[in-house]
Amino acid sequence: MKIFVLGTGGWGIALANLLHTNGHQVSSWTYLQTECDMLREKRCHEKLLPGVMIPEDIEITTDMSGAKDADIVLMAVPSFAVASTAAQLSEIVPAGTVVVNVGKGLDSKHGYCRFSETIEREMQGKNPVVALTGPTHAEEVARGIPTAIVAASASRDAAELVQAAFMNENFFRVYTSADIVGAELGGAFKNIIALGAGISDGLGLGDNSKAAFMTRGLTEIARLGVKLGAHQETFAGLSGVGDLIVTCCSMHSRNRRAGILIGQGKTAEEAMREVGATVEGYYATEAGYHLAQQQGVSMPIVDAMYDVLYRGASAQDAIKLLIGRPRKGENEQVWVH
Numbered sequence: 506m507k508i509f510v511l512g513t514g515g516w517g518i519a520l521a522n523l524l525h526t527n528g529h530q531v532s533s534w535t536y537l538q539t540e541c542d543m544l545r546e547k548r549c550h551e552k553l554l555p556g557v558m559i560p561e562d563i564e565i566t567t568d569m570s571g572a573k574d575a576d577i578v579l580m581a582v583p584s585f586a587v588a589s590t591a592a593q594l595s596e597i598v599p600a601g602t603v604v605v606n607v608g609k610g611l612d613s614k615h616g617y618c619r620f621s622e623t624i625e626r627e628m629q630g631k632n633p634v635v636a637l638t639g640p641t642h643a644e645e646v647a648r649g650i651p652t653a654i655v656a657a658s659a660s661r662d663a664a665e666l667v668q669a670a671f672m673n674e675n676f677f678r679v680y681t682s683a684d685i686v687g688a689e690l691g692g693a694f695k696n697i698i699a700l701g702a703g704i705s706d707g708l709g710l711g712d713n714s715k716a717a718f719m720t721r722g723l724t725e726i727a728r729l730g731v732k733l734g735a736h737q738e739t740f741a742g743l744s745g746v747g748d749l750i751v752t753c754c755s756m757h758s759r760n761r762r763a764g765i766l767i768g769q770g771k772t773a774e775e776a777m778r779e780v781g782a783t784v785e786g787y788y789a790t791e792a793g794y795h796l797a798q799q800q801g802v803s804m805p806i807v808d809a810m811y812d813v814l815y816r817g818a819s820a821q822d823a824i825k826l827l828i829g830r831p832r833k834g835e836n837e838q839v840w841v842h
Contacts, residue, residue, distance in 0.1 A: 506670055509572040510534065511590055512581035513544060513565065515553040515643035516607055520579060520671075522647060525560050527673055532564040532571050541567050553782075557647040573597050577605060577670055579637075580624070583783050584610035587620050591627035600631035603663045605656075607637050609692035610785050611792035617799065619689040633663035636685050637671070638692040639743035640751035642758075646677065653678040655744045657688035680743065687735030688744040691726060693789050694807070695745075696760050698722035699752035700786035701810050703761035704820050707768020714824075718806065719753050725804040732802050760786035773814050790814050805830060 506529045510521045513535040525531045535541050544550060548559045559565070572578050578598055582590050587608055594604070604624055612623040621634040639654035646652055656671070656679050658664040664681040672679045682688055698719060705714050726749075727740040739745055752758045763784040766776035777784045794811040797804040809827055812818035 506530070506576040507574055508532075508577045508579060508670065509575035510579045510581060511569070511572075511594075512579075513540060513550065514581060514583075515550070515647070517579075517581035518550055518554055518557065518559060519643040519647035520581060520607070521563055522557070522559065523671065523673060523677055524579075525563055527670065529670065532566060532575075533559075534566055534569055534571075536567060538567055541565055554644065554647050569593055570597060572602075573599065575602060577603050577667065580604060580606045580608065582608065584608050584612075584620070584785060584788060588612060588614065588623050588627055591624040595628040595631075598628070598632060602632055603635060603666055604628065604632045605635045605637050605667055609638060609689075609696060610789050611693050611796060613788065613792040613795070617792045617796040619686065619693070621685055621689060633658060633660040634685075635660075635663050635667045636689050636692070637667060637679075638688050638748065640747040642751065642755060644757050649676045651676045651678075653680065653743055653747075655680050655682050655688055655742070657682040657685040657744065659683065659685055682739065682742075682744070684736045684739045686733055687730050687739030690730045690733065690735060691740060691745040691748055694722075694726040694729070694793055695749040695752050696786035696789045697793055697807055697810055698726075698749060699758055699760035700764040700767075700784070700790065700814075701806065702753035703758075703764020703766075704768040704813070705764075706761070707765040708820060708824075709768075710824075715753065719749055722806050723749055725806055729797055729800060729802045729804060732800055759784050763787070767813070768820060787814060 508524050508529050508531050510517050510533045513533050521531050521533045544565045606620050608620050611617050621636055624634050635656050635658040637656050641652055641654055656664045656667040668679040668681050702715050702718055759780050759782055763776040763780045790810045793807050809823040813820050813823050
């Protein structure tokens with residue numbers, strides 16, 4: 506298959522290399538000529554994936570027109586670039602070509618919608634969209650560490666095409682899912698919870714605190730997801746609890762690293778500068794808060810994160826408010842409304 510990869514960040518490079526290993530013809534695109542020149546010369550992105558070489562026969566280009574001949578187009582661009590990149594693709598890619606998105610977040614400029622909705626809108630609904638998501642760090646995929654992921658789509662044919670293209674019997678296992686709503690919401694909201702888990706670590710709180718934060722955070726994600734039409738079982742799977750675990754517990758996670766810095770006393774802006782790359786949880790918190798308000802869904806942890814990141818509340822005060830909320834039973838009817 507011919508596969509055109511949009512984005513030469515860590516995730517774009519890791520997946521391009523995987524697809525090359527699987528025997529596909531791969532091209533990688535970046536909009537930055539300087540980055541294109543650097544990658545062509547060094548065949549490595551030392552800042553993002555040190556020591557991971559890009560095979561010589563992966564084309565690196567700034568020309569998006571090559572996407573017109575691809576069997577699959579893979580979008581591995583930052584969240585702020587999803588809509589504009591999809592709009593460019595719409596002028597190039599024929600109807601029916603499968604578009605895969607690996608970004609995790611919400612489109613705050615268009616009503617806090619999911620990225621697959623943004624892509625479908627920008628491409629006039631003429632291309633099936635697959636969300637490739639789950640507990641995956643580019644640093645580990647690039648080094649062939651065993652990984653499992655989900656290809657979620659409303660189109661079974663598209664999900665199975667992506668499964669076949671990405672599956673590698675040695676280290677990369679792909680499951681399919683029809684629940685793209687749940688898969689995308691899990692991927693977006695776990696960034697908020699991971700940022701908060703990092704704050705907990707930065708404050709020096711214990712395992713008990715972090716486990717409670719993660720578990721109740723997942724409850725909130727499921728509550729919103731079911732309201733928006735997701736399936737409850739999705740949140741117990743790879744794109745739900747799986748992605749939450751890997752993002753809250755690993756130092757590969759930019760969200761967790763930024764949260765640790767905030768817990769240690771830095772502002773969100775200082776923490777993001779120190780991490781030196783996009784901290785999606787910061788932007789997801791703003792979008793997630795407004796989406797929950799829009800849908801009338803109670804998400805106390807998301808509310809607390811919004812207060813800390815956008816209203817200047819202290820993390821210690823936010824924790825006290827969460828702990829002091831009115832008494833409840835654990836088994837709320839979160840799965841049915």
